[in-house]
Amino acid sequence: GAGVSQSPSNKVTEKGKDVELRCDPISGHTALYWYRQSLGQGLEFLIYFQGNSAPDKSGLPSDRFSAERTGGSVSTLTIQRTQQEDSAVYLCASSLAGTSASDTQYFGPGTRLTVL
Amino acid sequence: DAKTTQPNSMESNEEEPVHLPCNHSTISGTDYIHWYRQLPSQGPEYVIHGLTSNVNNRMASLAIAEDRKSSTLILHRATLRDAAVYYCILSKRQAGTALIFGKGTTLSVSS
Numbered sequence: 001g002a003g004v005s006q007s008p009s010n011k012v013t014e015k016g017k018d019v020e021l022r023c024d025p026i027s028g029h030t031a032l033y034w035y036r037q038s039l040g041q042g043l044e045f046l047i048y049f050q051g052n053s054a055p056d057k058s059g060l061p062s063d064r065f066s067a068e069r070t071g072g073s074v075s076t077l078t079i080q081r082t083q084q085e086d087s088a089v090y091l092c093a094s095s096l097a098g099t100s101a102s103d104t105q106y107f108g109p110g111t112r113l114t115v116l
Numbered sequence: 117d118a119k120t121t122q123p124n125s126m127e128s129n130e131e132e133p134v135h136l137p138c139n140h141s142t143i144s145g146t147d148y149i150h151w152y153r154q155l156p157s158q159g160p161e162y163v164i165h166g167l168t169s170n171v172n173n174r175m176a177s178l179a180i181a182e183d184r185k186s187s188t189l190i191l192h193r194a195t196l197r198d199a200a201v202y203y204c205i206l207s208k209r210q211a212g213t214a215l216i217f218g219k220g221t222t223l224s225v226s227s
Binding site: 004033035042043044045048056059091093101102103104105106107108109110 | 146147148150152158159160161162165167203207214215216217218219220
């Protein structure tokens with residue numbers, strides 16, 4: 001079946017502009033995660049959605065970052081007033097339930113964001 | 117959060133077995149041990165996970181120490197396509213199971 005898809009694959013923007021990154025999780029997966037990976041760094045958790053529960057936003061680095069998940073499926077990560085330090089690969093993952101420590105996460109290919 | 121320790125890098129030759137170690141001395145009784153890998157320019161990919169017993173799947177084997185303070189990911193016959201960063205991760209038990217990635221082990225495979 002189809003995996004996690006993300007769009008766009010690459011995004012170049014100017015400092016101060018807003019950007020929206022999209023994630024389509026695997027059908028039927030109730031949990032959705034956003035991570036980011038800066039150059040040469042490990043993956044950093046940003047936000048987690050589980051069903052209709054309030055999202056866990058504990059990883060968002062600033063209030064310029066926000067995310068929505070509509071209808072329990074597609075998610076959009078929005079970065080307002082982008083800064084150069086926001087340049088990174090933004091990765092989305094989904095899992096079947098998200099409530100078990102054994103749950104497997106399936107990652108998308110990522111969106112490479114470059115802020116000039 | 118329980119922490120894992122892995123070597124920064126390892127090298128292997130094609131068709132040889134590879135043993136990737138991971139120390140997790142502060143693991144709690146109900147933490148699962150997950151392994152993911154990240155090939156160049158791709159998102160992470162699930163490899164295997166376990167709790168107490170050794171596990172095998174089509175990609176690899178996971179050997180877990182009896183005291184659970186360490187584990188070893190075993191690739192039985194390395195191929196060039198196995199060159200990647202391998203992450204050993206302990207799952208959080210709080211609500212939401214976001215993965216906490218460390219720096220992982222960069223595996224190089226030579227022909």
